Amino acid sequence: MNIVVCVKQVPDTATERKLRSDDKTLDRDAADGVVNELCEYAVEEALKLKEAHGGEVTVLTMGPGKATDTIRKALAMGADKAVHLSDDALHGSDALSTSYAMAQTLKKIGFDLVVLGAESTDARTGVLAAMLAERLGVPQLTLANKVDVSGSSIAVQRITDYGFDKVEATLPAVVSVVEKINEPRYPSFKGIMAAKKKPVETLAIGDAEIDGAQVGLGAAWTEVVDFAAAPPRAAGTIVKDEGDGGAKLADFLASKKFI
Amino acid sequence: MSEILVLVEHVDGEVKKVTLELLTLARSLGTPAAVWAGPGHSAAASAKLAEYGADKIYVADSADIVDYVVAPKAELLAQLVSSASPAAVLVAATAEGKEIAGRLAVKTDSGVITDAVGLGEGFIADQSIFGGGVNVHSRVTKGTPIVAVRPNSTAPVASAGAGTEEQVSVSLSDAARAAKIVDRVKQEKGARPELTEAAIVVSGGRGVGSAENFSVIEGLADSLGAAVGASRAATDAGWYPHQFQVGQTGKTVSPQLYIAAGISGAIQHRAGMQTAKTIVAVNKDPEAPIFELADYGVVGDLHQVVPQLTDEVTKRK
Numbered sequence: 001m002n003i004v005v006c007v008k009q010v011p012d013t014a015t016e017r018k019l020r021s022d023d024k025t026l027d028r029d030a031a032d033g034v035v036n037e038l039c040e041y042a043v044e045e046a047l048k049l050k051e052a053h054g055g056e057v058t059v060l061t062m063g064p065g066k067a068t069d070t071i072r073k074a075l076a077m078g079a080d081k082a083v084h085l086s087d088d089a090l091h092g093s094d095a096l097s098t099s100y101a102m103a104q105t106l107k108k109i110g111f112d113l114v115v116l117g118a119e120s121t122d123a124r125t126g127v128l129a130a131m132l133a134e135r136l137g138v139p140q141l142t143l144a145n146k147v148d149v150s151g152s153s154i155a156v157q158r159i160t161d162y163g164f165d166k167v168e169a170t171l172p173a174v175v176s177v178v179e180k181i182n183e184p185r186y187p188s189f190k191g192i193m194a195a196k197k198k199p200v201e202t203l204a205i206g207d208a209e210i211d212g213a214q215v216g217l218g219a220a221w222t223e224v225v226d227f228a229a230a231p232p233r234a235a236g237t238i239v240k241d242e243g244d245g246g247a248k249l250a251d252f253l254a255s256k257k258f259i
Numbered sequence: 260m261s262e263i264l265v266l267v268e269h270v271d272g273e274v275k276k277v278t279l280e281l282l283t284l285a286r287s288l289g290t291p292a293a294v295w296a297g298p299g300h301s302a303a304a305s306a307k308l309a310e311y312g313a314d315k316i317y318v319a320d321s322a323d324i325v326d327y328v329v330a331p332k333a334e335l336l337a338q339l340v341s342s343a344s345p346a347a348v349l350v351a352a353t354a355e356g357k358e359i360a361g362r363l364a365v366k367t368d369s370g371v372i373t374d375a376v377g378l379g380e381g382f383i384a385d386q387s388i389f390g391g392g393v394n395v396h397s398r399v400t401k402g403t404p405i406v407a408v409r410p411n412s413t414a415p416v417a418s419a420g421a422g423t424e425e426q427v428s429v430s431l432s433d434a435a436r437a438a439k440i441v442d443r444v445k446q447e448k449g450a451r452p453e454l455t456e457a458a459i460v461v462s463g464g465r466g467v468g469s470a471e472n473f474s475v476i477e478g479l480a481d482s483l484g485a486a487v488g489a490s491r492a493a494t495d496a497g498w499y500p501h502q503f504q505v506g507q508t509g510k511t512v513s514p515q516l517y518i519a520a521g522i523s524g525a526i527q528h529r530a531g532m533q534t535a536k537t538i539v540a541v542n543k544d545p546e547a548p549i550f551e552l553a554d555y556g557v558v559g560d561l562h563q564v565v566p567q568l569t570d571e572v573t574k575r576k
Contacts, residue, residue, distance in 0.1 A: 013507060013526055017389040037508055055574050089466070095371060096364055102395035112349065121530075124388075125373045126354060127361030130329060134362040139437035143354055158328065161353070161453055163272075167328055169438045179508045214531045221370030225383055225396040232518055236538075238550050241559025246567025249539065250575065252555040256537055258459065258483070258516050259572050 001149070001171075003080065004111040005046040006102065008040040009063050009070040010122040017122065023217055024224040025092045026122060028064060035070045038117025040184040041177050042075075045147060046115045047078045048182065053149055056080045058109065062090060062102060068200070075195035076187030080115035082200040083109055089205050092217025095123070099131035101215050105208040106136060111172055113154070118143055118176040129176035139169030142176040261346035262271075262315070263289040264339055266332065267308065268351050272299035275309045276456055277351040279343040279415035282311040283376055286418060289346050290314045294339060296332045297325040309422025311415060319427040323436070329355060330435035333362035336431055340367050340403055347382050352407035353455060353530065360407045369402025376412045378515060388506070390526050391533025409534070410456045410480055412511045446502075454499070454503060457475055457486035459516045462505055463498075464490035466521020466542060466561050470498040475565050476520060482572040489510065490522045506531035524549025541565060 011017045011031030018027040046057045059074040059082035061067050071082045085105050093101060106114060114136075119126040133140035141147075144156035145164065152171045157164040159178055187195070205212055213219060239248055253259045263285040268275040268279075278293070285291035293313040295304070300320040308316050315491065317339060324331045336348060336359070350356040352374045364371035377385035382404040386395040399405065431476060454460065461483065463476035480487045489499035491506050505512055507527040517535035524540070524547055531536070533552065540553040541561045550556045557564050 007293075013390065013530070017392065019393060019395075024522055037368055069272065076289065093439045095361065095373075099361075099365065118454055119508075122389075124511075125371075126357045127364075127371065127373060130358035130361040131365050133438075134333070134365040137434050139360070140330060140362075142328070142358060147272070149514075157444075158440075160355075160443075161455075163444045165328075165440045166442040166444065167438050168441050168520055173438075179504075189300075221364070221368075221399060221401045222372055223400050225398055227395040230392055230394050233538075233554070233568070234553040236552075236556055238545075238548070238553065238556040238558060239565050240460070241557050243563075245541070245557040245564040246569075247571050249557055249568045250571030251562065253516070253568075253572070254575065256516070259538075259575050 001053050002048065002110060002112045002146070003046045003049060004058045004060050004106060004109065004114050005042050005074065006060050006114065006116045007043065007070055007074050008036040008120050009033045009061065009067040009231065010036040013121050019224070019227050023092060024046055025217060033069060036117055036120045038119060038177065038179060041179060041181055042115045042117045043074045043077050044182045044184040045177050049113070049147065049149055051206060058083060060102070060105060061085065072195050073187065075198045076191040077185055080192060081198055084200055084202045085208060086202055087205045089212050089216050091133055092220060093215050094220040094222045095125050095127050096221045097219055099128055099135055099214040100113065101205070101208070101210050102145050102208045103132055103135035105203065106132070107161060108208045113171060114139060114174045116176045118178050125167040129174050133174040137176065141167055141169055141173050143178055144175055145178050145181045147175055178199050262292045262343055263335065264343070264345045264348045265291055265293050266336065266350045266356070267293050269295070269296045269299060269304065272304060274304055276415060277410040280410065281309045281349045281351065282308065282313055283416050284408065285349055285415050288313040288378065288382065292317060292343070292345065294336065295320060296335055305422055305424055309420050310417050312415045312418050312420040316418040316422055316424045317427045318424055319429050323431060326428070326440055327436050328438035329358045329441060330362060331429070331431050331436070332359045333366060334431060334435050336363050337366040337428065337532045339427065345403060347404040347406060350407050352409045360405050364405050365475055366496050367402055369405050370399030371405040371407070372397055372399060373407045375406050375408045378406055378408060382406065382476055387534050390488050390530035395550065400410045409511070409513050411458065411515065413478050432571070451480060452484070452486045454510050455489055456485045458506070458514055459483050459485035460488050460512050460514045461485045461518045462488035462490060462492055462519065462522060463520050464522030465492040467493060467498060473499050474563070475562060479518070479565050479569045482569045490528050519549050520565055522549055523547045524552060
């Protein structure tokens, strides 16, 4: 099975994240880049599927040069090779253009199964997997907390508000995973060393037949009109419990008409 | 005024509150037209939609719309975008709502904005990003604006619309039938409101201490008619099911009142609750960052404070 796992580098949530004042895009230099957390679950699931069914795991990343750190981590976990879609023309791409560029690249490199994390911690749109399924014309098996492949059949549990749906489809397909699907492995020392020798192919937009007029900030379907740091919340009332903390809280809730 | 499509969220034939909020929002920007997708439609449902301003109600109630993952609803909306040329399409910013919006954006070559917490003139959306640290105004610049709006972004206000029903038949493509839902498994839910929709959320964290002790959190939630949430520390420890996790890798909630008990308030948690209107915290540690957000905080043991609060709430009802 030819599995492609999409991995995104995001600014570390623990550091201060900012938008750039000039073009209102994410300031990727201001914060440390880390692997998006849910992408680690996607890599783990791809590796488990490979271990069970054979085949190859390819890491696909779209992002600037420094995203190679993210690629190396996925390779150190055990992925076989990587494709890095990197081109200045992609800077500022919104969800629609990102999904277009990723879909073009996936068509170029081929796949039986695409695995993604359900959401990134920076933009948090949660739309990419659905958009890829739409663009590639393959089944959308998203928000999965369990994936089973048997031959060319695939079944997932899709989490819902009431529990989960059992969903079935035929490969090729796009899967997105949620947090509790597995426990991502830590790269071993051997894995880290081996990752340095694994092939990483860097593609510019032309290499993946991506139309430059459909990507980047200028082509985006959405725009940030303006932005500002959120005003600090007005300082609240903090009291120490002297045996009447619950009653005082009730008074507060009553003053706000909650009770 | 131009039509604004609102995709109806419904469960067991009942219109969900978020749809009434979206209709209220749509009324301020154009003429709301509700879109009912899937079985379970009734005259009562239409009456509810009309009560909150739906001028038109498109009804596509064939079963196969809900037999496949997401794609059929996107096809239905794309068909209506093409036939009705609406000024915008609003969906609820639930995980599925956002996926529908995403596919619809591709189909109609339109921009999409997710997790709007407000929507104003020119369909300029308010978003709160980076865990609530930055407020953004954004808008769609190409195609029909598609906006996924968070539950509790506005208070639902009734104002009658004509509620004219129009049956819609949608012929699904093969691509839309590619991911078949073969079973729906309902897990224990109880009488509590849904987490992302609830007006009040009571969440417990590491300080709760055990799975059994979550009964303290549930007790307060039930006295207030609230939903129960949990921090990642609590779900990772196995004290409460993962689907109730509030935070960066869990659910994002935006209730009128958020009560955090035994939760320190790490950035990952704040990312899931910072847009709550009123925040209350109970924590033993006076240095816990949650107190920086709290409108009212009690430094103390939640096992003393929360049951006392529950008693007071029950008494004062």
